[in-house]
Amino acid sequence: MTSKYPGPRVRISRDRNLAWWRRILPVMASHRATFLLAIGLSFLSLVFQTLVPNMLNGAIDHDLVRHSTALHSDVVRILIVGLLAGVSGIVSRQYVFRTAYNVEADLRSLIYEHLTWLSFGFYDRVQSGQLISRANSDIRSVQMYSTFAPLILVQCCIGVLAFGFMLSISPLLACIAMTVMPILYFVGIRMRRVMFPISWITQARLADVATIVDENVNGVRVVKSFAQEEAEVNRLADAAERVAWAYVKDAQIRGKWSPWVQNLPQLGLALVLFFGGWMVIDGHLGIGAILAFNAYLLMLQAPFMMLGQLVMMGQRARASAERIFEILDETPEIMERPGAYDLADVRGSIDFDHVRFSYSDDAEILHDFDAHIEPGESVAIVGRTGSGKSTVARLVTRFYDVDDGVIRIDGHDVRDVTLPSLRDHVGVVLDEPFLFSISIHDNIAYGRPDASPEQVEAAARAANAHEFIERLPEGYGTVVGERGYTLSGGQRQRIAIARTLLVNPPILILDDATSSVDVHVEAGIYEALNRLLAQRTTIVIAHRISTIALASRVLLLDEGRVVASGTHEQLLASTPLYAEVLAQSTKPEED
Numbered sequence: 001m002t003s004k005y006p007g008p009r010v011r012i013s014r015d016r017n018l019a020w021w022r023r024i025l026p027v028m029a030s031h032r033a034t035f036l037l038a039i040g041l042s043f044l045s046l047v048f049q050t051l052v053p054n055m056l057n058g059a060i061d062h063d064l065v066r067h068s069t070a071l072h073s074d075v076v077r078i079l080i081v082g083l084l085a086g087v088s089g090i091v092s093r094q095y096v097f098r099t100a101y102n103v104e105a106d107l108r109s110l111i112y113e114h115l116t117w118l119s120f121g122f123y124d125r126v127q128s129g130q131l132i133s134r135a136n137s138d139i140r141s142v143q144m145y146s147t148f149a150p151l152i153l154v155q156c157c158i159g160v161l162a163f164g165f166m167l168s169i170s171p172l173l174a175c176i177a178m179t180v181m182p183i184l185y186f187v188g189i190r191m192r193r194v195m196f197p198i199s200w201i202t203q204a205r206l207a208d209v210a211t212i213v214d215e216n217v218n219g220v221r222v223v224k225s226f227a228q229e230e231a232e233v234n235r236l237a238d239a240a241e242r243v244a245w246a247y248v249k250d251a252q253i254r255g256k257w258s259p260w261v262q263n264l265p266q267l268g269l270a271l272v273l274f275f276g277g278w279m280v281i282d283g284h285l286g287i288g289a290i291l292a293f294n295a296y297l298l299m300l301q302a303p304f305m306m307l308g309q310l311v312m313m314g315q316r317a318r319a320s321a322e323r324i325f326e327i328l329d330e331t332p333e334i335m336e337r338p339g340a341y342d343l344a345d346v347r348g349s350i351d352f353d354h355v356r357f358s359y360s361d362d363a364e365i366l367h368d369f370d371a372h373i374e375p376g377e378s379v380a381i382v383g384r385t386g387s388g389k390s391t392v393a394r395l396v397t398r399f400y401d402v403d404d405g406v407i408r409i410d411g412h413d414v415r416d417v418t419l420p421s422l423r424d425h426v427g428v429v430l431d432e433p434f435l436f437s438i439s440i441h442d443n444i445a446y447g448r449p450d451a452s453p454e455q456v457e458a459a460a461r462a463a464n465a466h467e468f469i470e471r472l473p474e475g476y477g478t479v480v481g482e483r484g485y486t487l488s489g490g491q492r493q494r495i496a497i498a499r500t501l502l503v504n505p506p507i508l509i510l511d512d513a514t515s516s517v518d519v520h521v522e523a524g525i526y527e528a529l530n531r532l533l534a535q536r537t538t539i540v541i542a543h544r545i546s547t548i549a550l551a552s553r554v555l556l557l558d559e560g561r562v563v564a565s566g567t568h569e570q571l572l573a574s575t576p577l578y579a580e581v582l583a584q585s586t587k588p589e590e591d
């Protein structure tokens with residue numbers, strides 16, 4: 001099986017010892033054409049911009065003051081240079097944003113592609129919702145820094161150029177004018193240092209509010225059935241109050257600092273006017289010089305302030321990059337071994353050979369699970385809740401790997417065969433059927449997108465789902481799930497069964513698949529399944545006697561091993577634990 005999606009063109013460097021930006025560099029390098037163009041144009045634009053005040057100075061002091069006729073052509077020249085500065089600035093900006101968003105898109109597809117590779121073990125450890133939202137903001141901050149930092153540095157170079165022009169006009173006035181710049185720089189840094197924690201707190205508290213709202217919307221039935229509306233409103237009000245506090249603090253700090261940041265440059269202008277004016281009166285300097293200085297000071301403000309910002313952005317980008325690497329450096333636990341071959345022509349024998357398994361180091365779930373299932377046999381696994389029945393199902397499809405022992409299908413160790421071929425031959429219907437927000441037809445055809453409507457309908461009939469689907473407003477075209485038609489648990493399960501049946505796997509595992517189906521519907525499914533089961537190896541994980549009756553043999557699972565095997569009647573007669581487990585697990589059922 002080859003996938004059509006080519007994936008991101010580049011990867012980050014695998015060398016974990018490199019500095020974070022060097023690991024990202026290959027991604028940046030793949031966009032070097034647009035990026036260098038952006039930087040080059042931005043440089044050009046800034047050079048033009050710095051030329052303008054100098055030309056202005058010349059025009060005023062040489063032409064205007066002396067009533068020279070050259071004024072005309074000077075004005076035209078200034079206009080042209082200004083226009084060039086504007087145009088190159090606009091084009092440069094377009095290329096900067098193009099680069100930025102391409103880098104962002106690359107990082108995003110790198111991460112999401114990697115997430116699809118990672119195994120269940122990873123998803124057990126992390127909360128995927130949080131993972132995604134964190135990844136999104138981390139990608140943004142790395143993208144911002146890696147594209148805008150070089151631009152800010154270009155601007156700072158231009159600051160040097162501007163300072164050079166100022167020196168050439170008047171070294172003394174240049175030094176006086178620049179005295180406020182270091183102050184501006186430090187004030188900028190200081191302000192961001194106090195702003196950063198508060199903006200961080202604000203974000204976190206906004207997220208808290210979002211969580212509460214989200215829980216209340218999704219859990220509205222629980223809230224209402226426990227009559228906890230008031231408590232929830234209070235919880236939300238508290239959270240909102242904490243957000244308000246953060247916003248007020250934020251405004252206070254801004255209020256304290258922004259007058260400084262806004263007015264310090266005015267101080268610089270005042271100094272220029274004061275000392276420069278003196279020099280003009282003394283005849284050491286032309287009027288134009290003061291105008292030029294004014295313009296340069298305004299130009300210099302931005303890079304100086306941004307330089308401080310750059311440090312903060314750099315720290316954030318580094319932290320973000322490291323979180324991104326944490327994901328990208330995670331190696332999938334379940335991987336095809338080199339030389340893995342396709343599982344083919346499966347007859348359907350399954351051997352569990354002294355299997356041991358634990359999700360984490362502390363608790364072993366399966367101690368010595370040993371069972372042999374013949375091709376075409378249907379076996380029920382019965383055990384207490386939490387005894388490890390679903391775990392057995394997950395091991396057959398290699399969602400996790402055994403710690404010790406072997407699972408073989410037709411004599412092939414499941415770790416020796418390719419993953420797609422394994423999962424093609426072993427169909428699992430999970431106890432919590434997940435449906436996508438797409439039409440019912442597309443949900444059933446999920447594993448076989450090219451299935452014909454007739455095939456989809458046949459699978460739906462076998463799962464006893466056809467009748468209710470026909471009665472839906474748009475039949476098989478009805479969109480279900482999060483943003484669509486709400487189905488009952490039993491309906492969802494029947495669609496999930498149809499989805500697996502359509503793939504027609506030689507080995508079928510039904511994990512509590514009919515637990516939320518009504519008894520009379522269940523009977524209908526069994527009638528259909530019975531026909532299907534005849535052709536394939538089936539493991540049914542069940543606790544209803546009606547379901548267990550489907551199987552020709554029952555395995556009783558207890559304390560991580562098979563403690564008894566035989567027909568339902570045999571086990572009832574021979575093993576007291578069996579009757580006990582059945583009695584226990586059927587009691588809490590409502591249907």
Ligand SMILES: Nc1ncnc2c1ncn2[C@@H]1O[C@H](COP(=O)(O)OP(=O)(O)O)[C@@H](O)[C@H]1O
Pocket residue numbers: 124359360365383384385386387388389390391392
């Ligand atoms: N993803 C997981 N990570 C850690 N522990 C798990 C995970 N899934 C199940 N367990 C634990 O493994 C044990 C067996 O679970 P499971 O196979 O689902 O039992 P059953 O299906 O028989 O009810 C339980 O104690 C459960 O808490």
Ligand SMILES: [Mg+2]
Pocket residue numbers: 389390391431511512
């Ligand atoms: Mg289970």
